[in-house]
Amino acid sequence: MAELLALERLSAGYGEARVLNEVSLAIQDGRSLALLGRNGAGKTTLMNTIVGVTTHQGGTIRLGGRDITRLRPEQRAMAGVGWVPQERNIFKSLTVEENMTAVARPGPWTVARVYELFPRLQERRRNLGNQLSGGEQQMLALGRALTLNPRLILLDEPLEGLAPIIVDELLAALGRIIRDEGLTAIIVEQNAQKILGVTDDAVILDRGMVVHSSTSAALAADRVALETHLGVAGRVGHRGAA
Template sequence: MPELLKVEALRAGYGEAVVLHDVSLALGVGETLALLGRNGTGKTTFINTLAGATRQHGGRIALGGVALDRLAPHQRAAAGIGWVPQERNIFKSLTVHENLTAVERPGPWNPRRVYEMFPRLAERKGNLGTQLSGGEQQMLAVGRALVVNPRLLLLDEPLEGLAPIIVEELLRAIRRITRDEGLAAIIVEQHPQAILAISDRTVVLDHGTVVHADSASALRAQPEVLERLLGVAR
């Protein structure tokens, strides 16, 4: 499988504070990586660093052979990074449709396809961001990342705080995006079993370093390892 993302000896954090220490990993075209770890271990910092929202102190990040290290966030989006941060960051003063068209780039994903995947958004396309529920805002955040037509989708705790019925709807959408559409993705999530089921590989961080890397199926089959690494059982 051709390599899409390569991260080598990455050191990054906020200001002078270094959170990630010598993190290295690679991701192939069309692969999905579950990025796991207890709270405060550097998962969000890693996602934010790929998106260009932290200070990189050392190492190298390349997407499709293109160095991202010195690129601004909007340049990384143009290079193929689609980012769904924890805060969602939708434009709350714009309508659902305006949120999508404001960032749309040429490619297979467009607002029509987003509405087909999330019928709730189609019903609310004229609603402002402030008029959406938390689950609808998350759907819009995912849709907005897709219409950028990325090569790599970054999802930072996409299921956090959502009702079970919305969680199931988002999981189906993520499974479709990654499994059926073949879009590469890195997913940070506090519900490991749900994400491991739709991932190819997994990396576990602890204190900003990689402490475990394996196939997702292998980690799912070892509840004792999940318990040791994350404090959760199957």
């Protein structure tokens, strides 16, 4: 399996403030990564750095072997980096369908396939973005990112603040995207219990540095690591666990 994304001694932040300290990690094509850590650990900054909206302070980012460290955000998007930020950033004055057709690029993910993944978006296809619930806006943000047909998709806290039934629906969709479709993904999530069950690998950040790296199944079974780095007591369920 080929390496899709490689970060080598990556340091970044905002202005002169450094948040990431020589972060090195790699993700193989077709694998999914849970990016975990306490509040302020640098998770969102790492995602923003891959997208290209922070101040680069050292190190390299390679996508499919290509150095994208100096590319502008729109160039990284064209190279195959898809992004669903915490703010979702949907076009609230456009309809659901217009949100996706406005950015769609050729590839396996079409608007029709997004509707298959999220039937409630099809029901609301003529609604404006500002007429959707929070959960529906999150589905649209993910669907819009998919219609860009990225090589790598980044999701920053996609489950935050959503009702349990919507969380279950989104987790099922993420499981399909990751397991059945094989899309390479990095997912930031505060709640390890929710995300380790659908991802292949896991990295924990603390103070802008990688302090743990393993498979998601191994971390789910590692009580010491969970308690030490995340404050999670007990064993976390994983799809591969008995």
